[in-house]
Amino acid sequence: MKKGKKYVEASKLVDSSKLYSKEEAIKLVKETAITKFDSTIEVAMKLNLDTKKADQQLRGSLVLPNGTGKTKKVLVIAKGEAANLAREAGADYVGDNDMIDKIQQENWFDFDVIVATPDMMASLGKIGRILGPKGLMPNPKTGTVTATPDKAVNDIKKGMVTYKTDSYGNVHTIIGKASFSDEKLLENLVYVFNTIMKVKPTSVKGNYIENISISSTMGPGVKIDKNSFEK
Secondary structure: OOOOHHHHHHHOOOOOOOOEOHHHHHHHHHHOOOOOOOOEEEEEEEEOOOOOOHHHOOEEEEEOOOOOOOOOOEEEEOOHHHHHHHHHOOOOEEEOHHHHHHHHHHOOOOOOEEEEOHHHHHHHHOOHHHHHHHOOOOOHHHOOEOOOHHHHHHHHHHOEEEEEOOOOOEEEEEEEEOOOOHHHHHHHHHHHHHHHHHOOOOOOOOOOEEEEEEEEOOOOOEEEOHHHHHO
């Protein structure tokens, strides 16, 4: 695949054999953001995990201290008081079987996240084959199946992101936008790093984080010296 001229120019600013400090990496990733729109900045971590073992499959969510720079549209599937509280918390759409039917019959997807109360999961399961491939199925591990959907709505609106190991033990998540200040991006990055450190499975021996890099949308990856997180 041929890389565009902008990518090639941006890549010249990055020494692919070098490990940068987290502060240098943040500066570089902003300099190498090449899109006309406000690029999303992502972190990728390669973890020393055997994802065939259930306890080494990481999945969860965290609320970034400075948000993601994007407001997500939230659909809440709940009834009664839980539905009322979710409305008050600022959910974009709230309903129960009527919303499930709307997704199924109208192929309606004007939302980014679904939050559901446990009692609605059986009904949602009926459209699992529609939601699953799109990564929209709620999950207790990421806080999207909950008896308190109003709290989940608040967290998502504040900047909740989810993470999940792929089969190679990599974790990717957003840390903000290129327009963020260095300080805000750095704070979000350190928060993600510390969260992943906290969920280290006890069965992992030796080196846990093998490497870490950040990149902007369509921009080159910048490798970070993980020791710079200890300062």
